[in-house]
Amino acid sequence: xxxxxxxxxxxxxxKRVLPWRKTTDPYKIWLSEIILQQTRVAQGTPYYxxxxxxFPTVGDLANAKEEQVLKLWQGLGYYSRARNLHAAAxxxxxxxxxxxxxxxxxxxxxxxxxxxxxxxxxxxxxNEPHAVVDGNVYRVLSRYYGIDIPINSTEGIKYFKxxxxxxxxxxxxxxxxxxxxxxxxxQCSPKKPLCLLCPLNESCVALEKGLVDQxxxxxxxxxxxxxxxxxxxxxxxxxxxxxxxxxxxxxxKGIWQxxxxxxxxESKASLELNDVIAGSNAxxxxxxxxxxxxxxDMDIVHKLSHQHLHTKFWIVDIEADLSNKIPxxxxxxxxxxxxxxxxxxxxKF
DNA sequence: AAGTCGGGGCG
DNA sequence: CGCCCAGACTT
Numbered sequence: 385x386x387x388x389x390x391x392x393x394x395x396x397x398x399k400r401v402l403p404w405r406k407t408t409d410p411y412k413i414w415l416s417e418i419i420l421q422q423t424r425v426a427q428g429t430p431y432y433x434x435x436x437x438x439f440p441t442v443g444d445l446a447n448a449k450e451e452q453v454l455k456l457w458q459g460l461g462y463y464s465r466a467r468n469l470h471a472a473a474x475x476x477x478x479x480x481x482x483x484x485x486x487x488x489x490x491x492x493x494x495x496x497x498x499x500x501x502x503x504x505x506x507x508x509x510x511n512e513p514h515a516v517v518d519g520n521v522y523r524v525l526s527r528y529y530g531i532d533i534p535i536n537s538t539e540g541i542k543y544f545k546x547x548x549x550x551x552x553x554x555x556x557x558x559x560x561x562x563x564x565x566x567x568x569x570x571q572c573s574p575k576k577p578l579c580l581l582c583p584l585n586e587s588c589v590a591l592e593k594g595l596v597d598q599x600x601x602x603x604x605x606x607x608x609x610x611x612x613x614x615x616x617x618x619x620x621x622x623x624x625x626x627x628x629x630x631x632x633x634x635x636x637k638g639i640w641q642x643x644x645x646x647x648x649x650e651s652k653a654s655l656e657l658n659d660v661i662a663g664s665n666a667x668x669x670x671x672x673x674x675x676x677x678x679x680x681d682m683d684i685v686h687k688l689s690h691q692h693l694h695t696k697f698w699i700v701d702i703e704a705d706l707s708n709k710i711p712x713x714x715x716x717x718x719x720x721x722x723x724x725x726x727x728x729x730x731x732k733f
Numbered sequence: 734a735a736g737t738c739g740g741g742g743c744g
Numbered sequence: 745c746g747c748c749c750a751g752a753c754t755t
Contacts, residue, residue: 399750416750417750417751418751419750420749420750420751421749421750421751421752422738422739422740422748422749422750422751422752423739423740423741423750424741424742424749424750425749425750426741426742426749427740427741427742427749428749428750434751459739459740459741459754460739460740461738461739461740461741462738462739462740462751462752463738463739464737464738464752464753465738465751465752468752468753474754495752496751496752496753497751497752498751498752498753499751499752500751500752500754501750501751504750516750518749518750518751519748519750519751520749520750537734538734552754561750562750565750566750568750569749569750574747574748574749575743575744575747575748576744594754602734602747605734605746605747606736606737609735637737637754638737638738639737639738639739640738640739641738686740687739687740688738688739688740689737689738689739689740690736690737690738691738691739721739721740722739722740722741
């Protein structure tokens with residue numbers, strides 16, 4: 385049997401029941417594909433279910449506030465996916481007059497849709513013979529065919545796309561694409577692949593040569609930098625003892641764009657109380673600071689892919705009134721990074 | 734071609 | 745602690 389035949393055969397016996405496998409609605413398939421980019425099925429599934437329930441159609445998503453989309457996305461990471469998702473929904477309702485793009489080329493024009501996602505949607509929904517190449521496919525192909533070209537090099541990306549296209553089954557592309565990914569996730573896993581029980585173990589080059597644990601080859605990891613965050617949590621009590629604080633939206637280029645956070649002082653190194661007292665005047669210009677004290681004794685180190693955020697939360701009691709204040713009960717309504725969400729959850733306002 | 738963008742799970 | 749996850753976009 386051919387490579388694709390064995391993959392398909394394995395898939396029909398071993399595939400998981402997943403919510404997006406019940407439909408070929410391009411809107412829902414697109415949703416699932418964006419959510420699952422660089423994200424495990426287990427982590428993405430509850431988000432998929434919430435999105436489909438909250439926004440049953442692409443029009444519903446387009447009509448939502450970005451704020452609501454980000455809130456629903458909170459905790460999934462790579463928030464540009466959520467912003468692009470919303471923008472793409474508006475493109476579908478505008479430029480495509482509400483009809484979801486129905487071929488690879490049109491799909492590629494949507495924000496946040498690259499070669500992988502366009503291939504996935506066009507094959508699953510419209511039976512177009514475009515082979516997907518995700519992390520699973522890189523692993524399966526590099527092992528089975530014994531290819532050591534780095535998968536994240538320009539040459540590797542081109543080579544594996546071409547190889548994937550050559551060995552796919554164009555007649556069953558909808559199942560084949562999902563099959564090879566499922567096979568990579570369940571059988572040909574990154575660590576401890578199940579070679580002993582593998583339907584391809586008689587013809588796998590990596591297994592024959594003992595290179596399974598060395599493939600695929602991936603170029604050097606990026607180095608991690610450290611940043612020092614000091615969040616100032618202002619607390620103002622009015623005459624009726626209602627409590628207020630401040631959240632502000634992150635703008636500009638870096639992490640967490642358009643998410644909300646407390647007023648922030650970033651520094652080159654860890655700050656002491658006196659530094660924060662000095663800096664707080666600029667942050668709350670005019671307002672009278674009654675007291676500042678540290679919330680977390682030790683720095684909280686929030687780890688991202690290539691940044692370690694050494695974080696201190698400072699509780700700032702304010703006497704005079706604050707501009708832009710929000711009632712503390714409202715803080716949970718804003719889309720915030722996990723670092724902030726964890727603080728809000730633990731802190732008793 | 735290299736960097737950037739999150740958060741979580743696993744060995 | 746390092747690696748990887750149904751990648752895309754910017755520089």
